[in-house]
Ligand SMILES: Nc1nc2c(c(=O)[nH]1)N(C=O)[C@@H](CNc1ccc(C(=O)N[C@@H](CCC(=O)O)C(=O)O)cc1)CN2
């Protein structure tokens with residue numbers, strides 16, 4: 001299957017799975033991912049999160065605990081649809097961004113996260129990832145990994161983990177994947 005076919009397939013699986021859960025099942029699943037992330041002791045400095053859309057695993061309920069543990073939180077930020085993805089500190093109200101996803105206000109400080117929690121459509125045990133197909137995280141990781149160490153952790157429902165996905169030369173691997181059921185250190 002091509003990446004596009006896989007994207008369609010895994011998007012549907014994720015949607016169907018999340019629609020089958022009730023509110024408390026979703027809450028417990030997110031708490032499990034949070035515990036796995038904290039127990040792994042990999043979170044450091046500023047944590048790059050994301051404002052979940054559709055049936056993505058939502059990291060927002062974890063932000064309070066991360067802050068209690070001394071971390072700052074940043075979110076992806078875009079000036080427009082053709083701009084590179086950057087991060088700004090999460091502080092105060094969010095605005096609607098160019099992709100319809102909430103983002104910090106333009107006045108907020110830029111951020112350079114040390115740990116990035118990455119949304120995904122599908123991922124495998126080798127750290128390959130399929131996302132929205134615009135390469136935002138691939139380009140961001142390629143550029144920032146040249147300047148500083150970054151721990152990239154994909155957040156996923158278990159049904160998003162594939163045996164093996166195709167990888168393109170520009171794909172930037174995840175270092176770890178956290179699901180409600182397990183914490184995966186990728187095989188490099
Ligand atoms: N929650 C979240 N935030 C994220 C991403 C993501 O995958 N999820 N991104 C990952 O790179 C970046 C934004 N990139 C995006 C690129 C394309 C589309 C997009 O094509 N959206 C469709 C609707 C998709 C849907 O409903 O499933 C659209 O606008 O028509 C969205 C985000 C940064 N922030």
Ligand SMILES: Nc1ncnc2c1ncn2[C@@H]1O[C@H](COP(=O)(O)OP(=O)(O)OP(=O)(O)O)[C@@H](O)[C@H]1O
Pocket residue numbers: 003129130131132133134135136137138139142168170171
């Ligand atoms: N470092 C890079 N420099 C230039 N273009 C890039 C780079 N990384 C990715 N791209 C481009 O971005 C697109 C990424 O497509 P791909 O299907 O791999 O995205 P994805 O990983 O699913 O998406 P995303 O990271 O937005 O969630 C490709 O068209 C590719 O050419």
